[in-house]
Amino acid sequence: MTTLAPIVALGVLILVFGGRLLVQSLSGRRNRPVTIEDFSLARTALDSMSLEATATRRIFAIDDMEFIASKGALELEQFFVKERRSLAVRWLRATQKQVAQLMDLHLRLASYTVEPSPRFEFRLAINYLCFVVVSNALLVLVWLRGPFNAARIVSYTLSVADYFCYVFNTRLDKTDAVKLGVANLPRSV
Amino acid sequence: MATNFIWWSAVALEAVLLFRGASEGLLRKYPLFYFYIGCILATEFLRFCCYEFTPSKYQAFYWSTEVVTIAASYGVIIEIFRRSVRHHPGIARMVQAVLLVVFVLALSYAATDLLFVGAMSFARATAELGRDLRYIEGALLLVLLWLFGRYRLSLGPDLLGLIIGYSFWIGFNIMNLAFLFLPGNEFSIGLRKLLPLTFVATLIVWCVALWSWQPEPALPAIELERDYELLAARSRLLLARTSSRLARITRP
Numbered sequence: 078m079t080t081l082a083p084i085v086a087l088g089v090l091i092l093v094f095g096g097r098l099l100v101q102s103l104s105g106r107r108n109r110p111v112t113i114e115d116f117s118l119a120r121t122a123l124d125s126m127s128l129e130a131t132a133t134r135r136i137f138a139i140d141d142m143e144f145i146a147s148k149g150a151l152e153l154e155q156f157f158v159k160e161r162r163s164l165a166v167r168w169l170r171a172t173q174k175q176v177a178q179l180m181d182l183h184l185r186l187a188s189y190t191v192e193p194s195p196r197f198e199f200r201l202a203i204n205y206l207c208f209v210v211v212s213n214a215l216l217v218l219v220w221l222r223g224p225f226n227a228a229r230i231v232s233y234t235l236s237v238a239d240y241f242c243y244v245f246n247t248r249l250d251k252t253d254a255v256k257l258g259v260a261n262l263p264r265s266v
Numbered sequence: 267m268a269t270n271f272i273w274w275s276a277v278a279l280e281a282v283l284l285f286r287g288a289s290e291g292l293l294r295k296y297p298l299f300y301f302y303i304g305c306i307l308a309t310e311f312l313r314f315c316c317y318e319f320t321p322s323k324y325q326a327f328y329w330s331t332e333v334v335t336i337a338a339s340y341g342v343i344i345e346i347f348r349r350s351v352r353h354h355p356g357i358a359r360m361v362q363a364v365l366l367v368v369f370v371l372a373l374s375y376a377a378t379d380l381l382f383v384g385a386m387s388f389a390r391a392t393a394e395l396g397r398d399l400r401y402i403e404g405a406l407l408l409v410l411l412w413l414f415g416r417y418r419l420s421l422g423p424d425l426l427g428l429i430i431g432y433s434f435w436i437g438f439n440i441m442n443l444a445f446l447f448l449p450g451n452e453f454s455i456g457l458r459k460l461l462p463l464t465f466v467a468t469l470i471v472w473c474v475a476l477w478s479w480q481p482e483p484a485l486p487a488i489e490l491e492r493d494y495e496l497l498a499a500r501s502r503l504l505l506a507r508t509s510s511r512l513a514r515i516t517r518p
Contacts, residue, residue, distance in 0.1 A: 081444050087404050088441035094411035095433030101415065102426050185418045187356075195360050202416075 118178075136164050137224050137231045158223050165224040166216065172234070173212050176241050180205055183244070201244065208237045272462045273310075279469035280307045283476065290479050292424070296349070298341030299428060305338040329392040336399045342432055343406050349425050350414060361413055368409050372402035397443045404440045407433060422482045427475015435468040 135141070145157045187198065212234050218226070283303050287293045293300045309331045316327045347365070351358035375398075411433060414421070421429065442457045 084401060084444035085441055087401070087408060088437045088439075088444065091404055091408050091411065091433050091437035091440065094408060094415060095430055095437065097415055098411060098421075098426070098433075099430050101418070102421065181418070184416060187417060195363070198360075 133168055133235065134231075136161060136168060139225050142225050158225075161224045162219060165219045169212055169216050169219065169234075172238055173209070176205075176208060176238060179241060204237065204240065208234070208241070211237070269462070272466055275466050276462070276469060277307065277310055279466065279473055280310075283469065283473055286473070286477055290477075292476055292479060295424075295479075296345050296428070296476075298345040302335075302338045302342050306335055309335050326389040326392070329389050329396060333392050333396045333399065336396050336403070339436075340399075340403060342428075343403060343410070346407075346410060346425070346429055346432065350410075350419055350421060350429075354417070354419060357413070357417055357419070361410070364409055364413070365406055368405050369402065372405045375401075397446075400436070400440060400443055404436055407436055420482075422480050424475050424480045427471055431468040431471035431475065434471065435465060438464040 142157070142161075145154050148154075183201075215231065215234055280303055284300060284307070287296070287300045287303075313324070313328060313331060317324050320327075347358075347361065351361055411429075413419075414429070438457075438461060442461050445457050
């Protein structure tokens, strides 16, 4: 029975991955090459992420909370925490979405790289996996304990997001935008 | 009656696949895949003859021919790999290396099983060899599917249909083989009855996908980047900085 489990898992994984491939292809995103529009959107996303960094730290900053607490109005304090929590959650979800989009673009570009480094790709994948886990943990933490008790984990998330920004920015700098597609035109071979 | 219907449907679909492949010029595009289909068709004909004229030898003959078709199905893996990464030389190199590692690992695992073949009957030994070959094939296919999903490789509709049908068939086949070698399992009886149907479903998928010659998806010009080494070096530097920052943050 112990030898059966990995074999059945192998069969199930093949079916799941095959299904995922079909869903990805039917959604139409896979067959679309990276376009200049994707490239520009990625650049805008990267710029906005670096601009937002200061504002983001402010969402989680304890100073504002201390100031509100010093006023002694409990209702105001509760309203403030609620507002900051909702802002933090929205920022986290937006960051997750942007990093996922950039990762998608990176992988699509990577498939056309002539000499990719498997080691670098592996490390990037591990970093992305860590980012997904930590950012989701942060989401739960913000929901449960509020945004002001998650300062350390926020610093980590920001530094990893910075890392991704740098990696993607460097990649986009190196990408020859002229060689990207402009429209989804099928090509007969 | 139902079994005969399924059997004849499979034979008819295989013949249709070969006919369409020849008339649409797909035989040249996917030679190894059509060789596999031809192999299955020939095997089924030979098995039918064996069953009619020498039924006592059918079991041994069945498993010997099964090993041959499984070996031929490795051609489909090669075909999928060759066609999907031909515009992605970098990915092709990476996939080749990963496939080689998986193949060696899976082969060593299967070889340990074969050490105990001596005490078995010929039919049982061939059956186990076929099963192990299928497991190795499954592991290789899984790696390919994972990489296709990860790097969002553009696949034409015909190649996509070929991969989907093949994954469906291999996935079910592996589960069936796993349960088949586990005696007294009720679930294996149900799966065994389902297996011919899954093969017919696979053939239908292949017939639809390979009915005619399909245009390939548009591809951007290759060599989008010039200095990958520089990019990787810079990224490594930043990764080291991030790691040290993380260490500082987590330090009590």
